[in-house]
Amino acid sequence: MSMPKAAVATEAGERVLTFAQAINEGLREEMVRDPRVVLLGEDIGSYGGVFTVTRGLFAEFGRNRVIDTPISEGGFVGAALGLAITGYRPVVELMFTDFVFVAGDQLFNHVGKARYISGGQRTVPLVVRTQQGSSGGKAAQHSQSLEALFCHIPGWKVVAPSTPGDAKGLLQAAIRDDNPVAFLEHKALYFTKGMVPAGETLLPLGKARIARPGEDVTVISYSKSMELALGAAEVLAAEGVQAEVIDLRTLKPLDLETLLASVRKTSRAVVVHEAHRVCGFGAELAALIQEAAFFDLEAPIQRVAAEDAPVPYSRNLERAVLPQVDDVVAAAHRVLERRP
Amino acid sequence: MSMPKAAVATEAGERVLTFAQAINEGLREEMVRDPRVVLLGEDIGSYGGVFTVTRGLFAEFGRNRVIDTPISEGGFVGAALGLAITGYRPVVELMFTDFVFVAGDQLFNHVGKARYISGGQRTVPLVVRTQQGSSGGKAAQHSQSLEALFCHIPGWKVVAPSTPGDAKGLLQAAIRDDNPVAFLEHKALYFTKGMVPAGETLLPLGKARIARPGEDVTVISYSKSMELALGAAEVLAAEGVQAEVIDLRTLKPLDLETLLASVRKTSRAVVVHEAHRVCGFGAELAALIQEAAFFDLEAPIQRVAAEDAPVPYSRNLERAVLPQVDDVVAAAHRVLERRP
């Protein structure tokens, strides 16, 4: 894969970039702007990262800004925390989200709690970039989606973009945010393409986007599952049902207002994600929506998510465990049809 | 603290024991019955565990059955997995649930997935005993409640008893179960007392208990938060409201049937736990109940849980962050009064 030269920050206009290129450009521009931004991770240096996201940055910024680490996730997340509380703005790459469990103590007992337990003394401008989900056949230890964990333990903001443009804009905002941000990429999105603004592209954290307007049912999703939501909306449209599809973009803080406005309009909601259903982020969404809009709802909120099984290897098993467009359509049918 | 001699397995009748004594007795009886049951953990040997739970077991069973480990949670959970898949039935003590994050990779990427990824070859009869929650002032890294994490990642059963009798019965069932079981004790329950049967006390995993029958509102809880649920029920009873209080006992597998039967009767539900609200187990309960009983509900399900902040040290801050009886009463009022 070859990468176009990243655009100069002052250059106007949009270009088509891949998701990986958009993140690369977002990182690069922030590194140019702010010398305190440093990257840490495995194979991110001269190799440019196993998903190509940091390509060219080592050559441009050198080994003091792009730091290749040993395979010691707990150690280098801890080191990043030490950097963050002494004036740097580290961006850590955890190669797979599954390794969150290797670095869990630093992430959840330390990074997320660092500010609060110091009574506000510490500021922790630390971004963890990682990639989640399935790209087919990577099986149980390389296909998980762990956003619920980052949302459950206080202290983290959680971002999960679905398009290259959002990825760049949200990443730049995440790097400038003074809090720990879990920036959750999706491995199957890296080589998808989309329009990306050149130069500084700040999108506020905590703002959802109405990806497709509609009147009949609200379909809420984020990250790669947006493909399922939009795919289902197409199918439903052919049936005459207008789904309003919302891309959360940020899970924490959550743009509840946008969600509720839509649900109040449609009276029906379906939430879609690739993470496991049980105690997934969809449970939080369902709980919140029914708390706030119970009397506006015509049907129970439906969750479309992964089954309660590790992600299997074999293609057809994986398809059975992970949510598909058909499942979203079926859930929409349920909320539309089910009247007592 | 002195411990009464554990009762002989054949002796009938019930005695008053503390929660810690009940678990001790449950462990002891299982160790007598089955030589494959071995204990691993920090300071569990001659000292008997920092919460006194393993007292006397080292003296009785010796160092091959009660294994004091170095402070290496990832290492000894991994070793326990190695034991479990080669014929033993290890019971691991993780001294505080907060250390789940230190051993997260073994717990969630290995133990929980071991059976599935082997296509059913491996059987993993492994219990992790740990203790959660607040006993006052232990602050952010020693007061967490992490049941949602064990429920989210497939492969674990999750038990959270509220009484000494349940603790013994569920522990014995957990040890005999052929799956990984997270047995979540609560540090503030250890010295509470209750009736405990002598001898084998098997309670099936996955069966909730109606702790207090009622008609007007269903209050669902587990572990130490049962005190809040029952306390609120008293307050409500004085107001003429009959709350039905359900003790889940097992979170996974969940006894949805018992829950739904109650909610269908009362049309109102409040869920109560000490873990953080955001993406907590209460979100799953709310999502499930509204999915299955939406048209029976008269009001949105309410969640009473910890705020989105680490557990603070100072007493009055801690009280403000963690749920209190008043919060449960207020939630019940909301579901009772709120009609459109």
Added chain:
Amino acid sequence: MATRPDLLDLYRMMVRIRRVEERLEALFRSGEAYGSLHLCIGQEATATGACAALRADDTITCTYRGHGAVLAKGVPVGAVLAELLGRETGCCRGRSGSMLLTDLSRGVIFSTGIVAAGIPIAVGAALSARLSGSDRVALTFFGDGAVNQGVFHEALNMAGLWKLPVILFCENNQYAEMTPTHEGTSIERLVDRGAAYRIPGVVVDGNDVEAVYDVTAAAVARARAGEGPTLIEATTYRLTGHMFGDTQPYRAKDEVESWKARDPLLVARSRLQERGVGADAVGRIEEEVEAEIDAALEAARAAPEPRAEEATQYVYA
């Protein structure tokens, strides 16, 4: 100590591994196998020599680069190929794929995709042997990059403390993914880390299958005799990329070529020649292995995929 196996048998196993790996690469190229693929081409002597020193009831844990070790421990080619084709007849019924191969009946108790995570599991298996009074040993394979991971340290500390019958087998193939070993740690010989746990260490030429057998057999004998663990560092090289798709910009062609000259199959073949084994015997092995793989592949292709309705089976017992 057991007598060293016939070199021709060791050679046959190495050829089997090499040919299976090559076949898997082709299957990936065609899309019949998928996900991720970490080949051990160039490292066949470590898996083969080490497993040859084990009994059937001894256990191993492997990494994602574990096809070789799994085969060397006796898992049939067909069970591996069927697994990577996602078939119900795979050793894990299509649930594991390449990285997580298990066959309890052959003592392959765990393969893991998480760096270093198999080490404490093997320590547990060794503890299990000790507790049950068996003289069984546990061997765990891991890479040079794994020695910087926390559980490596925790597991070796327990192994040393409890003098467990475990063989800690480090395949130093000079790289952790794209990063040279010596950019990950400041010590020269990884095996020197053993001293931090009172575990004796030994370095061996990992491309010499007999040398690997010898040091492993000695470590196994020590372990069976109750003398505790041994850390083995086998110096070797992976001749292909870290994973399918790796174009290897991070290393010089020269370097690869110099290791190709020490390809473990070449080393064994020239030694066979020295010992007077004829080219025909060696050639026959090639043919037999090819036939074995052809048959296994055909059977795997004909086998059913797992049923979608059973996707959540085996989560719980």
Added chain:
Amino acid sequence: MATRPDLLDLYRMMVRIRRVEERLEALFRSGEAYGSLHLCIGQEATATGACAALRADDTITCTYRGHGAVLAKGVPVGAVLAELLGRETGCCRGRSGSMLLTDLSRGVIFSTGIVAAGIPIAVGAALSARLSGSDRVALTFFGDGAVNQGVFHEALNMAGLWKLPVILFCENNQYAEMTPTHEGTSIERLVDRGAAYRIPGVVVDGNDVEAVYDVTAAAVARARAGEGPTLIEATTYRLTGHMFGDTQPYRAKDEVESWKARDPLLVARSRLQERGVGADAVGRIEEEVEAEIDAALEAARAAPEPRAEEATQYVYA
């Protein structure tokens, strides 16, 4: 290298720490302080000697047994007492309590209740100094039990690899909770683990505050000069239980008594005497420290508790 501070000043700090610890124990007994309490009585010389070798802008990370180090780094007694009384005037506004004390303005960048977890954070602070071109150093305190935890290994590997200006200070107080050090690891001298990372190690009498100062100052000088990390093992003993409430059934009274005879305050006092410092000067210190603590405690008691409405403040910036 800086000149060694006056022993009387070091002694004053040790007395301050001892008396604060005793006061805290009483406050726990009465319920004014709560949660958990890990005293460093008997270990005052390590915190005092080590921190005396640091500059104000050098950083430390501490454990849950960190009151001594925090005071030694210059945090006022009042800020610590107010914190343990759960007051808004505490160094962490009542959010941290005993185990998590932080005072960025004094370079106390982290105290943690998780064994060994401060070590990588200190490595990060050292990396920060390196990147910013400062000759600041980072020192991290941890116990003998911490050397068996994974992040100890990971952090030391990074420190050695990158030759960072970090001082790895192990307080070997002979026990990890109720378990003797040598039931947790098979090596005799913990400091020998340094070799696994090419980090030089030194053992020091942790009850001799001047000896502790000297080795730390040497390590600091090395670090400032860009020569990399040093692992220090200070041999010491906690004279009280692991935590408030520990009745210490696990150790013999003899053992405790023999260490009491080597109480670091005694050692310093007799050395002062040898050097001709009068009993009155020493006595005055006691009085001044008591007065300091009395005043601090009074102020802490008078200070407001944090407001319940602000319970979720400081989660996010």
